[in-house]
């Protein structure tokens with residue numbers, strides 16, 4: 282009979298105690314797995330710049346990170362607008378040779394709590410999301426036409442949550458509705474619903490920038506240019522910028538909050554220098570989203586992951602100590618069993634190995650349950666995570682770092698199993714038999 | 719150095735002495751055996767007062783305890799010269815042991831307990847032989863029962879099967895029927911003796927029951943082991 286089977290029989294024999302210790306081990310390991318997987322999935326999806334934006338030119342005020350948070354993740358309002366001329370320089374002016382595509386965007390307003398992005402249809406043709414995937418529309422839908430100013434396409438989450446379909450119309454709210462924001466009377470017609478991308482674009486509505494500008498002209502005609510309207514984003518309430526933006530409004534309604542740039546890499550030295558060159562222009566700065574996100578990630582989330590990992594590992598260690606106490610407590614009643622095995626010719630080292638194996642089997646068994654539990658939890662919450670963050674995770678998002686659990690648990694089990702195993706090693710056969718009879 | 723000697727008896731004890739430390743620090747001599755031999759396949763019963771050292775003697779023969787001095791030769795090998803691990807190995811391959819009670823590991827079925835008797839030696843566990851031995855002791859229908867589902871008599875029969883499992887040269891039985899109900903005592907004893915005879919295994923059995931002792935061809939009384947009471 283192999284030794285692991287002998288160990289397994291003792292585990293079965295003390296089923297309740299074994300199940301409890303394995304379960305506490307499972308909880309600890311599940312936490313470790315959850316922390317590892319969530320961190321790595323976030324890290325990966327952030328780093329590859331989910332929507333595929335290579336470089337962003339945004340307003341000079343505010344930090345580069347704010348441009349990324351507002352333009353890529355729609356998590357805050359843009360800190361202002363940029364001169365339309367910079368778009369012209371990028372698309373067919375001084376910078377055009379280093380630029381493969383320049384997409385103007387104007388982010389502002391909302392519908393049903395989702396941000397509205399004014400842009401051009403090329404956005405969905407020039408960029409690839411999550412590395413190399415082209416944007417696609419659900420059957421029956423299409424991209425909006427550059428010649429139809431009031432056409433729009435919407436992200437998958439918006440369609441589901443707001444119950445919008447192709448053919449439906451919506452009005453853009455400027456400012457938060459409940460805080461007295463107003464609706465523009467002009468309606469946009471939805472001509473396409475984007476297939477789910479697992480990126481923040483699932484949670485946005487994209488309208489033709491021409492129509493978007495027309496909303497503002499409309500407001501201007503009716504003398505409604507006011508502080509609340511200036512607030513181009515529902516989350517923005519910064520009144521100080523009202524004056525300057527209203528001025529920009531009046532003289533030129535073609536306002537932009539950013540330009541999304543795809544660089545032309547035929548001359549890679551020039552392409553690399555482009556962000557610096559563009560940043561020299563007045564009123565703008567350029568950012569490389571992946572760099573900003575990587576900085577944010579390492580500075581902030583890296584520490585959080587370390588702290589969470591330390592806690593999770595501590596829970597595993599505590600579970601290991603529970604395992605030691607459980608096996609150690611059973612050693613008294615098992616001295617006779619050990620003596621019998623010795624009388625059958627088992628060596629000291631063999632009975633010691635049986636106890637160590639018991640500890641290892643319980644740890645690995647609990648660990649395996651913990652891995653399933655951890656991934657099960659991730660799977661169970663993947664829908665929520667996708668909707669709330671636009672990050673796609675799955676129960677099968679296994680990480681290679683999880684393999685560390687195998688040697689890690691074996692080492693832990695050997696350390697905590699050592700003390701009870703030593704009791705087995707030192708058992709005096711003659712005495713144990715005498716006391717057993 | 720130990721030299722296997724084919725012509726000598728299976729078991730030879732020579733000048734074996736064993737004493738235990740008393741709580742007050744003094745030495746309490748338990749065993750003093752100038753010579754004791756058992757031939758291959760022989761069946762010997764050991765009788766004596768409680769506390770006279772019968773169990774201690776079996777432990778010394780099994781290599782579980784070491785004598786203070788003297789030789790213990792089994793099949794020519796002086797096991798007192800072996801390292802502990804070698805001694806364990808030697809026991810696994812050459813000696814079967816039956817205790818008075820609590821012989822079986824509670825976590826294992828009857829069949830697995832018999833297989834355990836073959837686990838620590840050199841050979842591979844032989845399931846067919848284990849089943850055959852359990853059938854031989856009348857437990858064909860109890861193979862997959864755990865010890866607590868068996869009567870004491872049945873447990874002792876499993877122990878007999880396990881002691882025979884690894885084809886030992888010698889079986890040591892320490893009052894194997896003392897806790898068995900009187901109806902089953904004779905059955906267990908018969909199975910043990912017949913099993914040893916069939917497989918040509920020597921048997922040293924300790925008892926304090928005169929009825930049991932009477933059935934053996936050779937009775938040895940402790941502490942005066944050289945005083946052979948009967949030798950048919």
Ligand SMILES: Nc1ncnc2c1ncn2[C@@H]1O[C@H](COP(=O)(O)OP(=O)(O)O)[C@@H](O)[C@H]1O
Pocket residue numbers: 712715738739748766767768769770771772773774775
């Ligand atoms: N480990 C030990 N330490 C001290 N005394 C012991 C030890 N083992 C046995 N003894 C003593 O040795 C004597 C013989 O014990 P034992 O061999 O078990 O006798 P028996 O089996 O004949 O009843 C007893 O007096 C017992 O108390």
Ligand SMILES: [Mg+2]
Pocket residue numbers: 772773774892
């Ligand atoms: Mg005794």
